[in-house]
Amino acid sequence: MERKRAVCTVCDIACQLQVEVEDDKVLRVLPPENPVTAGNYCLKGLSAHRLYALEERLRQPLRRVGERGEGRFEPVSWDEAMGEIAERLEVLIEKYGPETFAVSTSNWNTSVENGLGRRVMNLLGSPNWTSGVAMCMGNTAAVNKLTYGWFPWPDLINTDLVVLFGHNPRKHSWTPIYNLVRQAQAKGAKLIVLDPRVSGQAARADVHLQLRSGTDAAMCLGWLNVIIEEELYDKQFVRDWCVGFDDLKERAAEYPLSRVRELTGVAEEEIRLAARMYATARSATIPWSPTVDQQVSSTSIIRLQSILRAICGHLDVPGGELIYGFNEEMLSETFIELHEALSPQQRAKQLGYDEYPAYTHRAGELLAPHTKRVFGHEYANIVMGSYMANPTSLFRAMATDEPYPVRAFFSLGNNTLMSYPNQQQVKAALLRQELLVVHELFMTPTARLADFILPGDTWLERPHVHDSFGWRSWLIASEKAVDPPAGCRGVFDFWRDLGHRMGLGDHLPWASVEEMLDFRLQPLGISYREFCATHDMKIAAKEYRSYRRTGFGTPSGKVELRSSILEDLGFDPLPYHRELPEDPDHPFRVFVGVREDPYFQTGQRQLPSARRLSPLPAFFLHPEDADELGLAQGDWAEVSTRHGCIQGVIERRGDMSRRHVRVPHGWWFPELIDSDTDGAADRHNDGILVPDDRESLDYEQGTPQLKGFPGAVRRLERPPAHIARTGLRSSEEVTAQ
């Protein structure tokens, strides 16, 4: 029996767990050995080996034989599959141009493929790469760059104040952040939580701003108003290092607290108290959260967070938010990705480039010389979130040929059908492909639509060094614990093989992930094996206030409170609040979120122990709202918007705000994959509810509103018929999260 250390990629927070191995089999996954990180594990990580050992796991490549979506496949060898994929891709590129080829990947994928996918796409000439990071952290990283050139990391270990925008890390959800917040509180840090619900974090907060879902931008503008009016900002920093303060002041004045109270539903005194606490704290952090990535005011909220950090003096100081720049010890994926290989003409064809440019190549081009001046390279892809195609523009092109045909689509470790707004359009887009390839562990609703399904490896089966998404200078060692099953191959091997078959061999000199890691670790002067033998983690020293030496990576070299890049792109250069108009037919504010402990996003529903813990999709309602609608605990109900409707069971919860409904993300039933369309994802997943027309998206990035959209709730007389086929007995099996 042997113990290895591997970085868990079940979710995207990278705990380094211990893995007990015997005879090339994983016996157990255990919490970390390192006392500093000992509490960083959750039930998904510890049960991962059981998920991967299930019979349902894909273990050989499959090729479609029936009609698309019919679900009939035949086994095929890797060589035959890859040969045919490369050949068909080449024909499509010849016919429509390289931009006809698009890719969507997952979030955990960050760094496990080492940037090879984007390299191959750039060399082929396609700009149409996107990912779930378009509404989870990647976009935040890209939008942060507009204000001060990089995406700063919250120094939670040393901070005096933490502000959580609806972020609710728990013992089994983003555990390392949960632990860091608790440790900070134990050392005396204060906690402010903005959340329409009394979440676990809100219950522990010093100040809980129970705002209406979808009004974070208004709240931040209220804070700014107080901070500027009461002159609580760092005057010297604003004078020396910021541009656009007077314009910002004018904008903030448009949001007096009486207006902010009306928009957010929070009392003026509470808003004032929180703003004062933030501005006067010795140090403060606003850790990232997806709540701000998923609103029509997303760009403004992210900018407002950036602005608050800067003018209150919390940028690049101990206990504040740290600008790391590239890690000097391991080559960033950016250097592998070769964005410079893509011609300006092809860059300009990126879907979303004109419509929603904030994280596309278009904003990247405006930042490039300044990124180079400060960080030494024109491209800086942090959390994979820069230089991306916009998903809505992409799926529209795939479904309609507008503005041009996109007919070859690869989904790599991403349940694409369920992971974007307007699931109806994503389905139409996938059905219309001439070549659809899915790299997966399981038969998902997306995989079922594919021409080829390729079985992947897992984090227990591949070598890896986690480089903190290129965000901060921390490296974490991850050893391969066991070999993948004979028919399974990693995403790195997929790209390498495809690239070679497409004539790019000269640009792909690394024969294995390990060779690639050796290459990326060259600055450190040791190989991957030496790294694992000598390090658990490696944390590079941090220089504070490095902008004093380099300036900021923006056109002005300063913090741009008024964004010259947004202005050049034709948008309001100052932050503002926008929300979806009220709709009397849909009187509730619906939000997606509150992740379920046993699942990561759309995954894990194959694992019986996970399903026992959380058997059915649940809608949370305040008991008084439930009473008004005649809804008892466990009743089946339908939530509808003007775009679609989904079904779930009612969970009456006193922690909800009145007139709000929570709907879960990611529900489908693997056991129904053959009998029901999309494994019933079309009747349970949130993407069915969420429109993506222009007014329903953030203007600058094109990000959807998952927080606070208008919806209606009604009781269903009985469980939907397909639920009987899941073997669940329904209502009484619902458990609280």
Ligand SMILES: Nc1nc2c(c(=O)[nH]1)N[C@H]1C(S)=C(S)[C@@H](COP(=O)(O)OP(=O)(O)OC[C@H]3O[C@@H](n4cnc5c(=O)[nH]c(N)nc54)[C@H](O)[C@@H]3O)O[C@H]1N2
């Ligand atoms: N077990 C488990 N853990 C996970 C995941 C998982 O799937 N399962 N997913 C991981 C991933 S990828 C992510 S992105 C994170 C997300 O996890 P969190 O950051 O915790 O985000 P959410 O679950 O989306 O919602 C959290 C809170 O936002 C509140 N909220 C709703 N609307 C608003 C609003 O408009 N403004 C504000 N300020 N708050 C609002 C909700 O009431 C809820 O309490 O969780 C990670 N952790």
Ligand SMILES: Nc1nc2c(c(=O)[nH]1)N[C@H]1C(S)=C(S)[C@@H](COP(=O)(O)OP(=O)(O)OC[C@H]3O[C@@H](n4cnc5c(=O)[nH]c(N)nc54)[C@H](O)[C@@H]3O)O[C@H]1N2
């Ligand atoms: N409608 C809607 N869309 C959303 C969200 C939402 O709330 N609503 N949330 C957004 C957020 S916060 C995030 S983080 C993203 C998440 O989007 P994704 O990162 O795509 O997350 P999953 O839904 O877990 O899909 C991952 C798929 O990869 C497979 N998989 C897991 N590990 C491996 C592996 O090692 N190799 C391979 N080949 N496959 C693997 C799993 O079986 C699963 O089917 O979705 C975003 N999209």
Ligand code: SF4
């Ligand atoms: S929080 Fe859980 S799922 Fe996420 S990396 Fe850590 S152990 Fe894995």
Ligand SMILES: [Mo]
């Ligand atoms: Mo996420």
